[in-house]
Amino acid sequence: MAYETDQRDSFSTVNPIVAFVFFAFALIMPMLLMHPVLTGISFFAALVWLFLLRGKKAFGPLLKFVLPVMLLTAILNPIFNHGGVTILFYFRYNPITLESILYGAASALMLGAVITWFSCFNAVFTADKIIYLTGRFAPSLSLIISMALRFVPLFTKQAGRIALAQRGAGAGTHSRNIFKKARNGLSILSALITWALESSVTTADSMRARGYGLHPRKSFANYRFDGRDAAIGALIAAGILATGLAAGFRVFSVRFFPSFKLNAVTPLFIAACAVYALTLLIPTIMYLEEALKWRLLRSKI
């Protein structure tokens, strides 16, 4: 899960630095602007890409977990927030305003978009990419992350070995009694921890024997920065710049309190939204392009 990349997704193969900039942009914009139209575009782009990445099964957890949180946010906001001038009705002597309902809806949309983008992030950013990124400025911490990721499956395997050895020596249990089972589990855990601590020192000695810490370290990197990365990076940078300029010149603006006010729908606004949408759809476009290319090539053979 944390290790596998989707081979069909072409954005998963771009340089992690470019991908990270893209995700930072995708995640920060909805939170920073909270503009309903932009957040809607962002949510849509994230959902489409997530569908391509994970298929239908991605939407199970989204429906079970994200939808309730979104609904809760949308409902709770008007109950706790009485700002705004358009009072719709009174709920237990508290005014419920149109503005706070709109604000709640916008918050819910923002939350949905952010969590969906994070789901895409989790699919694309495998452990090796995270370590590639952090390894530049924090080699020791990345080494800890990398070792911990390796230790988890190692410990699980070792726990199995210990259980087998204990059973072989007549110390294990087949009993269904939950207390006996728990006791047995604890003795396995105890042996496992001792083994893990001792072997960690062995690992460290082995690292030292191979010269760890003698020279400034270079880290192994599986990612080059090639022409394609530069091109995609330039596209993303142009998109970020254009959206940033549009935000700076107040092409998108929204005000919730005291009264709801959206910016005027001008041709410039529509153009800026289109640029924003295209920037966020870059991974989707790359995926579809790759799929199309594959289909065309295959039909010729």
Added chain:
Amino acid sequence: MTELSAKPNIAPTLEADRIAAAELLRAEQDAAEKKRARLRRIVTAVLLLVFVPSVIAVGLIGWQDRQYYIVSALIILFSVLPFLLVFEKRRPRARELTLVAVMVALGVAGRAAFYMLPQFKPVVAIVIIAGCSLGFEAGFVTGALTAFVSNMFFGQGPWTPYQMFALGLVGFLAGILFRSEIKSKLQLFLLMLFGAAASVLVYGLIMDTAYVFMAGQNFNLAAFAAAYASGLPFNLILAGATVFFLLVLAKPLLNKLARIKLKHGVFR
């Protein structure tokens, strides 16, 4: 003949000189190490007591209309990074790295092993034990990285920086408040009391506050009160789990760690 008899006379003095020189060097290194440790402690304290509140103050003053999450996430990020970088810049030894990695892996595996029981997780207990035994610096690093690495399995999200900060703070406090060995029942009791308090008042409180920010709700008392009230049952389950796992794990795990530290001369 004179040369032969002279040799054994000279050799011991040379040997003694060498031992004396080595001892002197070691004493110097120890003194330098102690000085550096004191400096690091001061730096960390300054970070925690001056830097973090000032970042929060700047965030509150510049608190823009509805950008709560961004501002709060930046505050959290800026308070996590210095701790991690202090650890990084100290150029930890290989044995320290592998030991912290083992504690992180135990925390992650613990979270995975109890996936079917919501909130009933040994993570906080393991981070507390790491903080007690390995010290406040490594305790913070263990907590923060346990949150980060376990989210590599369970999914990163807007909650990641808060979890890193909250668990890191638990490890840090455990390292400041407790010594590495449990000698009496009273000490174990105090540790369990701390575990319960840390689960509810540190981890729970930070994560419930984070929810209010994540949902982009307005900054008012009622919203926070509602978040804390709805989070309390979950936090109490977590506190129960922490107390239980500390009762079962604290003594054996701390003893094992103390043995490793003594045997191999790490984290002393």
